[in-house]
Amino acid sequence: QKEVEQNSGPLSVPEGAIASLNCTYSDRGSQSFFWYRQYSGKSPELIMFIYSNGDKEDGRFTAQLNKASQYVSLLIRDSQPSDSATYLCAGGGYSTLTFGKGTMLLVSP
């Protein structure tokens, strides 16, 4: 059974710090990985996707993928209180997209 695991948190960081969110997956066949942000009471919003090993940067966000270790991470630089949300990791690509249960991030001013 395909699984995507995330620490539920909450992960608490002060404003301006780097937040590091991690995710592991069980299916070695997974080809694509996505990070979604979900504010309380809202629907998930796509932040980034990554297909290749290494780093991918987009503004304050950096996604990292290590297929050998089956590990995906999301770094948020200069964290802001508005980044406080649940971050969902998802993996897939040749079949369904499997989501982790999410990590709650709290950024304190």
Place this chain on the structure above:
Amino acid sequence: KAGVTQTPRYLIKTRGQQVTLSCSPISGHRSVSWYQQTPGQGLQFLFEYFSETQRNKGNFPGRFSGRQFSNSRSEMNVSTLELGDSALYLCASSPGSVVNNSPLHFGNGTRLTVT
């Protein structure tokens, strides 16, 4: 460009009834996926439709069904509702099939409460 539209936003039903949820994808998107979200289980995949064909189905009972129309709009039906069906139902569209690494764009969801 308009986003994914789901109707209705809220629904209250009683056990044993059936319900139909509707989803209009982003213009040009041919794939529609449905997910159930609950606090305990997170986001669980129901099914994906691409060009009116069901591409994949999750591990849900046959009471959950769906379809997609030629204009890519999709409906999901749940028959013989149970209390455990209370959840947020999310529809997501993508330009291509999820099978081809296409990212999902979610609608605002339909909050279903079964009493």
